[in-house]
Amino acid sequence: MQIPEAKWYDAIFRRRSRRQFNRKALSQEIVNHLLDFSRELEKNIDGARAVITSNSDKVFRGAIGSFGKINGAPAYVAFIGNMEDLYVQEKVGYIGECFILEAAFLGLATCRAGTST
Numbered sequence: 001m002q003i004p005e006a007k008w009y010d011a012i013f014r015r016r017s018r019r020q021f022n023r024k025a026l027s028q029e030i031v032n033h034l035l036d037f038s039r040e041l042e043k044n045i046d047g048a049r050a051v052i053t054s055n056s057d058k059v060f061r062g063a064i065g066s067f068g069k070i071n072g073a074p075a076y077v078a079f080i081g082n083m084e085d086l087y088v089q090e091k092v093g094y095i096g097e098c099f100i101l102e103a104a105f106l107g108l109a110t111c112r113a114g115t116s117t
Helices: 005-014 028-044 056-060 088-105
Strands: 048-053 076-081
Touching (some): 005 088, 028 048, 076 088
C-alpha cells in the first residue's frame, strides 16, 4: 500500500476530535470509499482490521468517556486485532491512525473511544 503522506499530513492539521455529531448519514460514496480503504489496510496489515457499522447508538448508549458522552455519530468503526499476535497493539493502532487520517482528509469529524481486553 502506498502511504498518501501528503494528503494525510494536511489532514493532521484539519482533524478535530468531536463528541457531538449531527446524525447526518454518510453518503454512499463515502461509505464505499471507507470500505475499500478498510479492505486495503487489511490486505497490508495481517492480524488487524477495521469494521464499519452505521448503528452507533447501541455502541455509545451510556458510554461516557473522560471528555463526555458521544452523541449522534452516524457511523462507528471498530479496530479489531488478533490478541495472539505479538504486535497486536501496534497493528491496531496503525490501522486506527490510518483510518482516522483518511476520514479527516474526507472532511469527516471523528472521535476515539477505546477499550481493550
